[in-house]
Amino acid sequence: MSAPRLGTVVRAAIAAATIVSALVLVTSAMADLASLERLARLFEGQPIIVNSKAGEYIVRGKNLVPGQKVRGQVRIKNKGKGVGILYVRPRRPVDIPGPRGGELSQKLVLTIRRIDRNGNAHTVWRGHLATMGRVRLAVLKPGAVRRYRFVVSFQMRPPARGYAVANQYQLSRFRTAFRWQLVPIE
Amino acid sequence: MSRRLLALVGLALLAVTSVAVAGSGAWFHSDSDSYVVVQAAHIRDWLNVYSEDTDPSGDTGYATQVGTSLPAATGQDEGIDVYFQIPASGTYTLRRVVKVRTPSAFPQAGVTNVTVAVAITADEATGKQPIKRYGLDAWGAAPNWTHSVTGWGTEVQRQLNLEMRFPGNSIPPGDYTPHVTLTLTYSGFTTTYYQYEIPIRIRFR
Numbered sequence: 001m002s003a004p005r006l007g008t009v010v011r012a013a014i015a016a017a018t019i020v021s022a023l024v025l026v027t028s029a030m031a032d033l034a035s036l037e038r039l040a041r042l043f044e045g046q047p048i049i050v051n052s053k054a055g056e057y058i059v060r061g062k063n064l065v066p067g068q069k070v071r072g073q074v075r076i077k078n079k080g081k082g083v084g085i086l087y088v089r090p091r092r093p094v095d096i097p098g099p100r101g102g103e104l105s106q107k108l109v110l111t112i113r114r115i116d117r118n119g120n121a122h123t124v125w126r127g128h129l130a131t132m133g134r135v136r137l138a139v140l141k142p143g144a145v146r147r148y149r150f151v152v153s154f155q156m157r158p159p160a161r162g163y164a165v166a167n168q169y170q171l172s173r174f175r176t177a178f179r180w181q182l183v184p185i186e
Numbered sequence: 187m188s189r190r191l192l193a194l195v196g197l198a199l200l201a202v203t204s205v206a207v208a209g210s211g212a213w214f215h216s217d218s219d220s221y222v223v224v225q226a227a228h229i230r231d232w233l234n235v236y237s238e239d240t241d242p243s244g245d246t247g248y249a250t251q252v253g254t255s256l257p258a259a260t261g262q263d264e265g266i267d268v269y270f271q272i273p274a275s276g277t278y279t280l281r282r283v284v285k286v287r288t289p290s291a292f293p294q295a296g297v298t299n300v301t302v303a304v305a306i307t308a309d310e311a312t313g314k315q316p317i318k319r320y321g322l323d324a325w326g327a328a329p330n331w332t333h334s335v336t337g338w339g340t341e342v343q344r345q346l347n348l349e350m351r352f353p354g355n356s357i358p359p360g361d362y363t364p365h366v367t368l369t370l371t372y373s374g375f376t377t378t379y380y381q382y383e384i385p386i387r388i389r390f391r
Contacts, residue, residue, distance in 0.1 A: 051218035058220045063227040063293060066377045074220055084216070091219065099264045104226055152224055156379075167381045171228040181217040 047084025047140065047182040050077040058150045058178065066107075066156040073115070073149050076180060078140035084182035086146065088112070089134035091177040098171030105130040105174045109155045112137070115147040124148075129176070140182060229380040230263045231293045232300060233370050236285040237261055243343075245325075249280040259284050266384055274353035274390040277318075281329060284384070286322060286368065287343040300372045303334045304346070309362040316362045316388050319349040348386070359390045 052075035061070030078084055095103040108129040113121040114137075125135045129152070138146055156169065237259035238248040249258045251271045258280065259268045272278055288300065304322045308315040321331035322344045329347040338344075346366065351357050363385050370380040 047216055049216040049218050051220060053220040054218045056220060057223060059222045059224070061224040063231065064224055065227050065375065066379050070224060080216065098226065098228065104224065108224065110222075150222065152222060154224070154226065156377075167379075167383060169226045170379075170381075171226060173223070173225040175221065175223040177219045177221050179217055179219050 045082045045184075046080050047078045047082045047142070047184050048080030049084075049086075049180055049182040050079045051180050052076070059152050061152065064154045066154050069151055069153040071149055071151045073147060075145060075147050076140070077145045078142055078182060080182070081142050083142065083185045084140050085136060085185060086138045086140050087134050087136055087181045087183065088178050089181075090129065090132050091179045093129070093176035094174070096173040096175075098169065098173075100168040100170060102168030102170075102172050103130075103174075104154075104169055104172035107154055107156050107169055108174060109153050111151040111153070113149040113151065114138075115149055121149060129174070139185070227293070227380075229370055229382060231289070232380055233302065233368065233382070234287050234289065235263050235266050235368070235382055235384065236287065237266060241285055245285065247282055248285075249283045252278055264382065266382075267387075268384060269387040269389075270350075271389045271391055272350060272353075274359040277352045278350045279329065280348045280350070282345040283348055283386075284346045285325070285343050286346060288338055288340050290341050292340065292372070294372065294375075297372045299337045299339045300370050301334065301336045302338055303369045303371075305333070305367045305369070307365045307367065309364050312360075312362065314357055314362060315364055316351050316353075316357050316390070317348055317364050317366075317386065318351045319347075320366060321347050322368075323347055346384075350388070353390045357390065362388045362390070364388070 053072075057072065058074050059070050059072040061068075064070065076086060078086075093105060095105050097103055106128070110125070110127065110129050110132065111123055112125040112135070114124050115121055124137055125132075137148070138144075140146065154169075236242065238246060238257050239260055240262040241248075249270075250256055251258055251269070252273060254271075258270050259266060261267050266284060268283060270280065286302070292298070292300065302322060304320060306315065306317050306320050319329075319331050321329055321333060322335055323330045323332050325343045325345050329349070331347070332344075335344065348366075353359060366384045366386055368382040368384070369378060371377075
């Protein structure tokens with residue numbers, strides 16, 4: 001077989017392999033993403049998160065004044081076959097200051113409470129939203145469910161003097177996503 | 187040709203690696219996003235400040251710059267701008283500097299009236315206070331220098347009146363910017379939060 005002909009055959013073989021691989025990949029992904037159960041089978045032994053507020057607001061508050069709180073609840077389940085560590089962290093926080101320029105996140109305190117089976121609340125994290133990083137909340141076995149209550153409070157001490165401190169947060173807005181993550185335990 | 191060959195090899199490797207990695211589960215973690223959004227309240231839902239050019243009722247007779255027909259105030263709410271040129275040779279009372287009005291309904295259920303207190307602060311640069319007397323008085327009435335209005339219901343308007351000090355050694359000719367602060371509270375909410383801070387720019391000439 002001459003060299004040019006050999007090259008053509010090799011190229012054709014690689015092209016065919018690429019197309020077949022791509023087809024296998026796409027078909028497999030489409031089939032397996034059709035349902036969480038299939039996804040679970042594909043990733044046997046992995047934890048899978050189910051979030052009751054996926055893509056939705058846990059907490060939504062308007063016209064907040066100092067001292068006021070807004071709250072909401074979320075239910076997190078491990079639907080996979082493996083044990084996972086549950087983390088939550090703010091993602092892409094956005095401060096939109098009002099006319100006086102105050103950044104509301106500086107005055108927002110978040111309390112995360114776990115609600116147990118008896119309905120009792122246990123604080124698992126509390127702090128300023130502006131300083132929040134990734135928080136480890138629990139270890140979830142397969143099938144385990146946790147309920148969490150988010151309480152966002154607008155905390156501002158009365159100004160020691162003057163008026164600027166109290167005024168500057170009027171009409172300020174804050175928005176963030178919270179990313180829930182189940183990381184498998186090796 | 188060799189470039190095409192390299193590209194094909196690269197694609198094949200990528201496909202094979204993707205399938206292998208996805209199948210192994212080694213990269214896997216499961217995640218999901220939820221959201222939180224909050225917005226702080228604003229005084230303009232409770233109280234509005236108007237000048238003659240923004241007055242929704244079309245009322246007139248607002249204060250003008252002394253000796254001219256130019257309006258002293260323009261804009262509204264936190265965008266209000268007040269500027270007076272005043273001869274440094276007398277005492278002037280400036281009536282109806284701005285209109286202060288409550289809306290047709292208060293945003294908080296159950297609140298039927300509010301309290302509004304008015305206060306002044308000196309010019310920051312000099313520490314001097316060219317305003318002698320001030321008050322939120324009944325619309326159209328003579329100045330009564332009211333510093334706190336209680337039981338202020340909906341759709342009620344009042345006017346801000348100011349009296350300037352006599353310019354002299356204590357207030358020499360020049361530019362001053364004292365502030366008038368309006369603070370709104372209501373039953374059950376006494377925090378110093380709902381405020382307008384109105385700069386009053388004054389030129390004694």
